[in-house]
Amino acid sequence: MKEDKNTEGFNTPQNYFDDFEERLFLKISEDKLPKNNGFKIPDNYFNEVEDKVFSKINQVETNKENIVISLFSKKTIYYAASIAACAILVFSLFNNNDSFDINEVQVSVIEEFIEEGNITIDSYDLTSMLSEEEDLTLENELFSEESLEKYLFENIENTSLLIE
Amino acid sequence: MIEEKLLVSNLQSDKDKENAFRILVKEYKERLYWHIRKIVLNHDDTDDILQNTFIKIFRNIDKFKGDSKLYTWMYRIATNESITFLNKKAKINNVTIEEVQENAINNLESDVYFEGDKIQIQLQKAIATLPQKQQLIFNMKYFENHTYEQLSEILETSVGGLKSSYHIAVKKITTYLKSNEDLL
Numbered sequence: 001m002k003e004d005k006n007t008e009g010f011n012t013p014q015n016y017f018d019d020f021e022e023r024l025f026l027k028i029s030e031d032k033l034p035k036n037n038g039f040k041i042p043d044n045y046f047n048e049v050e051d052k053v054f055s056k057i058n059q060v061e062t063n064k065e066n067i068v069i070s071l072f073s074k075k076t077i078y079y080a081a082s083i084a085a086c087a088i089l090v091f092s093l094f095n096n097n098d099s100f101d102i103n104e105v106q107v108s109v110i111e112e113f114i115e116e117g118n119i120t121i122d123s124y125d126l127t128s129m130l131s132e133e134e135d136l137t138l139e140n141e142l143f144s145e146e147s148l149e150k151y152l153f154e155n156i157e158n159t160s161l162l163i164e
Numbered sequence: 165m166i167e168e169k170l171l172v173s174n175l176q177s178d179k180d181k182e183n184a185f186r187i188l189v190k191e192y193k194e195r196l197y198w199h200i201r202k203i204v205l206n207h208d209d210t211d212d213i214l215q216n217t218f219i220k221i222f223r224n225i226d227k228f229k230g231d232s233k234l235y236t237w238m239y240r241i242a243t244n245e246s247i248t249f250l251n252k253k254a255k256i257n258n259v260t261i262e263e264v265q266e267n268a269i270n271n272l273e274s275d276v277y278f279e280g281d282k283i284q285i286q287l288q289k290a291i292a293t294l295p296q297k298q299q300l301i302f303n304m305k306y307f308e309n310h311t312y313e314q315l316s317e318i319l320e321t322s323v324g325g326l327k328s329s330y331h332i333a334v335k336k337i338t339t340y341l342k343s344n345e346d347l348l
Contacts, residue, residue: 026331029338030306034287037307038272038280039201045211049193050186052211053218060219 080110168234175225185225189218192235195308196242202303203246205268205288207277213249217242236317243300243318265292283341290340294333301326302333 084105174184196217201210220241228237254261269288272278291299300319304310305326312323312330319326 022331026334029334032338033306033334033341034280034283036280036284037202037287038278038284039198039205039207040277040279041197041207042277046194046197049197049214049218050189053189053215053222054182054186056215056219057222 080107080113083113084110169230172225172228172230172234176228181225185222188221188234192238193218195235196238199239199304199308200242200246202307203243203300204249205265205272206275209249213242213245217245220245232317236314239318247296261296262292286341286344287337289344290337293340294336297321298329298333298336301329302337305330306334 087105171184171187174180175188193214197210197214200213200217201207204210204213217238221238224241228234250261250264254264257264259267269285269292272280272285272288278284291302294302297319301315304315304318305312310318312326315321315326316323321329
C-alpha cells in the first residue's frame with residue numbers, strides 16, 4: 001500500500017492515531033454521565049458578591065485601625081507559642097545539628113496552623129482559664145469611655161447586655 | 165477582559181487597587197463560585213469560602229509575582245481554601261474528610277439550592293469515591309472544561325499525569341453508576 005496516499009500537504013499531531021481509540025472510548029463514557037450536577041443558587045446571588053467581599057475587607061481594615069485588643073488575645077498567643085514550642089521540639093529532635101530560633105517561626109504559619117483546625121478552644125475552656133488566673137480589668141486606660149461605648153454599640157449584637 | 169498585566173499592576177498600586185479589585189471580583193466570581201461549590205457542595209459554605217478566597221487574594225496580591233497566570237493563582241487559593249475548610253470541618257467534628265463529604269451528599273436531598281434528581285446524587289456519590297486530587301481533576305475537566313494545560317498549571321501536575329488520572333476517574337465513575345443503577 002502506498003503510505004502517503006491522501007496525506008499530501010496534511011499532517012496530524014504526533015501519536016494522534018496511537019491513542020485515538022482511547023480518546024474515543026473516553027468520549028463514549030463521558031456521554032453516559034449526567035450533563036449537569038443540579039446545583040442552584042439564590043436569586044441575585046452574584047450581584048451581591050462584590051459588596052459582601054468589600055464590606056468584609058473594610059471591616060477588617062477598620063478593626064486594624066482601631067487596634068482593638070481582644071481580651072483573649074494573650075491566651076491565644078500562649079497557645080500559639082506552646083504549639084510553636086512543640087513544633088520546635090519535634091523539629092529539633094530530628095535535626096539535632098541545626099540551631100533553631102523561635103523568632104524564625106512566622107506568625108502566619110501559626111495562624112495557618114490554627115486556621116486549619118489543629119487546635120480548637122471552646123468558650124468553656126476560655127472561661128475556665130480566665131477565672132483561674134486572668135484579671136480582666138484594663139489596667140491602662142487605652143480607650144476613652146466614649147470610644148468604648150461607640151465600639152460596643154457598633155459591634156455587639158445582643159443589645160440587652162448594653163442596658164446593664 | 166482588561167489585559168491581565170495592567171490589571172495586576174493596578175491591583176498592586178494603592179491608587180487603583182479598589183477599582184481593579186472590583187473588576188477582578190466581577191470577572192471571576194462565578195467561575196470560582198462553581199469551582200468551590202463542586203468541592204463543598206453546599207451553597208452557604210461556598211459563599212463563605214468564596215468571600216474568604218477574594219479577601220485572601222486582596223490581602224496577598226502584592227505577593228503575586230506573575231510567575232503563573234493570575235487566574236491560575238486564584239484557582240489555587242480557592243482550591244486550598246475549600247480543602248482547608250473540609251479538613252477543618254472534619255477535625256472539629258472528629259470525623260474523616262470522607263465522612264464530611266458523605267454527610268454533605270446526604271444533605272443534598274433536603275437542600276433548597278439543589279434541584280438534581282437521583283442520578284445527580286449518585287454522580288456526587290461516585291465522585292466522592294475518588295481520591296481528593298482525582299475529584300478535583302474530574303470536576304475541573306468535566307464540568308468546568310479546563311484544558312489539561314490549564315489544569316497542569318493550577319494543580320502543578322504534568323499533562324500526562326492529568327490525562328491518565330482523568331481517564332481513571334471517568335472509568336471509576338461510570339463503573340460506580342453502572343453497578344448502582346438499581347438504586348435509581
